[in-house]
Amino acid sequence: MRFALPHPMLALPVVFLALVAWAVEPSAARAETAEEAGLRLATDSRERQKGFGNFTASLNMVLRNKRGQESKRELRLKVIEIEGDGDRTLFVFDRPRDVKGTAFLVHAHKDEPDEQWLYLPALKRVKRISSSKQSGSFMGSEFSYEDLSTAEVEKYTHRHLRDEACGDLQCAVLERIPLSEDSGYSRQLVWLDQEALRTMQIQFFDRRNDHLKTMVVEDYAQYLDRFWRAGKVAMTNHLTGKSTVLHWADYEFGTDLDEGDFTRTALKRVR
């Protein structure tokens, strides 16, 4: 599981641009269907995120209930890209204090279920946990586990609906339908900016097709002259009136992390 939404999209290698240009050009002869356009945009957007190697970052969450009361979550994460497979992510919780030192390791896979382990420092216990908990809340926030995982192209069907202005930018609006039965959503509407194909907004529709949540992504910054990462991601739940704002900070790319830092043994020495 990699955090797609917070750090989507980026510039892409010149070679790849050329390939896309080549692929798109001849098809101009016949009309591209909405499904083809959706898949092309989603694939392109996903491809632009690849190649970062590894990074670390810290994450601050502010949870706000209907009455405006706030509570905070603080965590750090480390991510490593695995060639031909999903990313590996290690989360370490700092706040609230009762879960300080708790760590969560995810080995994401494209074609099989993710592997997830939880480290409980009080018992020094490593617990393998089920990855079926897609729609459940992450730390009591408005983000579910699936909202925070990488939106692999293979996990949805896509359709290009329209192009429209989004703030100062022009966006392509895609509809995507999750294939997994564990997903909490019937469909999502995704706004991608046409220049860098970064996720600017997502609207989530629950299984009854009610507009459940809206996620707005802001403060993009570019790292290594390639990778766009969000500084702020706000999720509002329209049914409950609750909201959660993620603040990303301390992005660091090209660290000396290797696969050995994402094992069960490494999980036990996390601080």
Add this chain to the structure above:
Amino acid sequence: MNTSGTGAAFRRDLANALGKIGAGSGAGAMIARLPVLVSVPLGLLVWAFAAGAHADDGFADRIEFSGRLSPETRLYPETAAYPGQRSHASGLSAELTAYYEGDEGESVTITPFFRYDAGDPDRTHADLREAYFLVYGDIGDDEWELRLGVDRVFWGVVESRPLVDIVNQTDLVENPNEKTKMGQPMVHVTWSGDWGALEFFGLTWHRERTLPGRHGRLRAGLVVDHDLTSYESSAEEWHLDFAGRYTGTFGPIDVGLSVFDGTNREPTLLPILAGTELVLAPYYEQITQFGLDTQLTTGPWLLKLEAIHRAGSQNRRLDQHFRYEEEDYAAFIAGAEYTIYAVWDSDADMSLIGEWARDGRGRWATNAFENDVLLAARLGLNDEQSTEFSVSVLQSLDNSSRVLGAEFKRRLSDSWSLHVESSVYLDIDEQDVIYDVRQDSFIGVNLDYNF
């Protein structure tokens, strides 16, 4: 009800506790020996300081403190089964961790623990939970790790009771569920790669199991006298124990294989006449144990198995010489956990757990899990407070004995959290190991301050 923690009772108990420390027995002995244990990690800390002095960051910036302060009160509403037993256990526990990390990721961790209990002076105790130096590095594509000092290690997958887990002694006075462990001095080497991990342990200075004293509940009918503790090995607590473990993940399956050779963590409690009183003398045999713990994780299902074979330990059948029989045996706990996500269309998850525990020694088993079934349900609300309820029933399949459990956890603020726990002993059979605690149903409330 006598409110503990204030007044004469408090002063008397505190005097008892301090007196014991001076006398060098029980909790006192533990504290008296602490310097031996602390000196190595402390030396390492000084070394780390010296190393840190050359680093860019100040030493003070690199040392990190955290901990938990936990006032607790536990009430036993039923009449005590044995004279002297109190109807409450109230007090405070404190655990503080100091952590230092060097330039190359090497670190020193020190975690002392202290418990004060106004109800049972034997529950007042100190322990060094952790005091170890950790260093790791690469060997080709693989990795090695060394932990040197006092540490805790957990092995296992099931919920009902730790079966395979054997490296650390159980701090039984903390909680009858056997899940709280004491620090154990060790050399712990790990070699890991994408094939799994191999661990090797060299262990010495065997820790005695803490057991409730005369005034405590949840104890045997006879009182345990720690001055009468004896060992099968002539090296006594200094016997060098060895353990090894392999862990690996094969898609949905996690496997652990382990071996332990050394001093038993579980004491045999032999009745001995001391003066005019019949007391229990703890005795620790030399044992060899092979263990397997494995879990299959598939969709909402977790299928779990722990099994051991132990040789060299005694059962609880007294022979004509008033000694327990030695019996090699096998035991297992097998079970499943099924989770319903978004139960009742809410954010909550409900986990249903069923486990069957079987011990080859049958009625002569030294624990209450000779042939028992645990059924439990856990409801996690997944709210901001991480509210969690659970209920359980442990039912013997051989007799009427039944233990009900209930637990409630909720975060109150960033630092404070509440934990309420209750166990109810029902229809405990006279032949059952836990017959002596039949009157010791309790409800405990913990208010934790985490920092």
